Amino acid sequence: MRTQVAIVGSGPAGLLLGQLLHEAGVDNVIVERKSKEYVLGRIRAGVLEQGLVDLLDEAKASDRLHREGLVHHGVEIASIERRLRIDMHALTGKAVTVYGQTEVTRDLMAAREASGLKTLYDTENAVPHDYDGEKPYLTFEVDGEARRLDCDFIAGCDGYHGICRQSLPEGSSRTFERVYPFGWLGVLADVPPVSHELIYAQSPRGFALCSMRSTTRSRYYVQVPADEDIAAWSDEAFWDELRRRLPPDVAEGVTTGPSIEKSIAPLRSFVAEPMRFGRLFLAGDAAHIVPPTGAKGLNLAASDVNYLSKALVEHYHERSSSGLDHYSDRALRRVWKAERFSWWMTSLLHRFDQTDAFGERLQLAEMAYLMDSEAAQASFAENYVGLPY
Numbered sequence: 001m002r003t004q005v006a007i008v009g010s011g012p013a014g015l016l017l018g019q020l021l022h023e024a025g026v027d028n029v030i031v032e033r034k035s036k037e038y039v040l041g042r043i044r045a046g047v048l049e050q051g052l053v054d055l056l057d058e059a060k061a062s063d064r065l066h067r068e069g070l071v072h073h074g075v076e077i078a079s080i081e082r083r084l085r086i087d088m089h090a091l092t093g094k095a096v097t098v099y100g101q102t103e104v105t106r107d108l109m110a111a112r113e114a115s116g117l118k119t120l121y122d123t124e125n126a127v128p129h130d131y132d133g134e135k136p137y138l139t140f141e142v143d144g145e146a147r148r149l150d151c152d153f154i155a156g157c158d159g160y161h162g163i164c165r166q167s168l169p170e171g172s173s174r175t176f177e178r179v180y181p182f183g184w185l186g187v188l189a190d191v192p193p194v195s196h197e198l199i200y201a202q203s204p205r206g207f208a209l210c211s212m213r214s215t216t217r218s219r220y221y222v223q224v225p226a227d228e229d230i231a232a233w234s235d236e237a238f239w240d241e242l243r244r245r246l247p248p249d250v251a252e253g254v255t256t257g258p259s260i261e262k263s264i265a266p267l268r269s270f271v272a273e274p275m276r277f278g279r280l281f282l283a284g285d286a287a288h289i290v291p292p293t294g295a296k297g298l299n300l301a302a303s304d305v306n307y308l309s310k311a312l313v314e315h316y317h318e319r320s321s322s323g324l325d326h327y328s329d330r331a332l333r334r335v336w337k338a339e340r341f342s343w344w345m346t347s348l349l350h351r352f353d354q355t356d357a358f359g360e361r362l363q364l365a366e367m368a369y370l371m372d373s374e375a376a377q378a379s380f381a382e383n384y385v386g387l388p389y
């Protein structure tokens with residue numbers, strides 16, 4: 001089997017890359033280790049930057065997004081005593097769109113099927129080969145049968161636990177990591193959201209987030225210890241803890257109901273440098289992870305794919321390697337700015353049990369500065385809506 005670009009992973013990064021390449025006439029095959037149903041069963045991000053919306057337009061996978069997505073001009077930052085609405089649209093002229101990552105994935109899968117592109121699900125033991133030469137290829141198994149995919153380039157869109165970064169030669173990649181001593185317990189429920197916009201809440205008991213998937217489906221999170229056992233959390237315990245962390249006038253407006261999904265996500269900051277190894281390119285979570293506080297994970301995958309898709313199209317259409325040669329530096333410049341913002345927002349809003357009294361006062365001063373300064377709010381807004389590509 002042969003293609004121009006072999007893509008490992010059918011998450012948002014792999015699927016978006018596949019569609020953008022297809023729209024430019026570049027053939028590609030996706031090799032995915034899970035089933036389509038498993039990939040669609042993962043509940044993850046919910047906030048899309050305008051850059052990602054524009055790329056989904058380019059990928060011809062945005063009709064439902066424009067029908068069902070909720071455009072948000074503002075976001076709330078709250079402590080128990082104060083609520084601040086940051087009018088991002090007034091400060092930046094931009095907005096974000098609330099639309100679940102699951103739906104983005106579903107729309108991209110539908111676009112891929114309509115394009116007649118090949119996606120191999122339920123594969124095993126994918127391994128990238130000879131990407132330091134001119135003729136890379138992938139080996140993998142389907143139903144126990146060994147297969148080989150010859151290609152010009154390999155895109156490692158296989159996430160944090162993927163094979164591509166792990167198969168790199170010893171010493172060829174430098175990693176940077178910060179693991180947080182807490183995670184997010186998330187609940188999805190078919191109840192109306194407590195507010196028409198997101199509320200990020202800081203409280204002495206820990207962080208909470210009020211988000212949504214539609215006007216009838218809510219997504220809520222509370223900070224929990226990193227080693228928390230989800231079995232300890234009944235729906236009732238979750239709703240009680242959530243309301244304890246919200247300003248009283250918000251808490252009394254929360255509509256509770258049975259959870260349709262409940263899970264704990266660990267929080268870490270992680271970057272692997274560089275993102276290119278000969279004819280192997282890493283994109284999305286395969287190269288970096290951010291804590292979900294800044295809603296950047298999915299959106300960083302999109303900016304990587306923006307740079308990589310344009311570089312690959314430039315190679316085929318203009319026989320130029322400039323974009324490919326600059327891909328890693330260009331992507332990492334934006335990645336690190338998002339890492340900074342996601343770390344800052346996580347530090348601002350979460351409870352750190354190990355911090356000292358000085359650290360607690362610094363956190364309260366950081367929140368007071370954001371609440372009192374339009375300059376601080378403008379800085380928040382330009383990062384949250386997404387820095388330019």
Ligand code: FAS
Binds near residue numbers: 033
């Ligand atoms: P993905 O991990 O989505 O996709 C990688 C794909 O590669 C998967 O389908 C995987 O099965 C496949 N794969 C892995 N190894 C393979 C192999 N060896 N062979 C073939 N295929 C292989 N971001 C936010 O912005 N907000 C959030 O609230 C948020 N919550 C999250 C919660 C959780 C539990 C996790 C894990 C992440 C969360 N994220 C969130 C980040 C998330 O949205 C990612 O940024 C996003 O999925 C990145 O997309 P991909 O890079 O495509 O990686």
Ligand code: PHB
Binds near residue numbers: 044045047198294
């Ligand atoms: C979500 O709706 O899942 C969500 C929204 C904003 C975040 C993280 C997660 O920062």
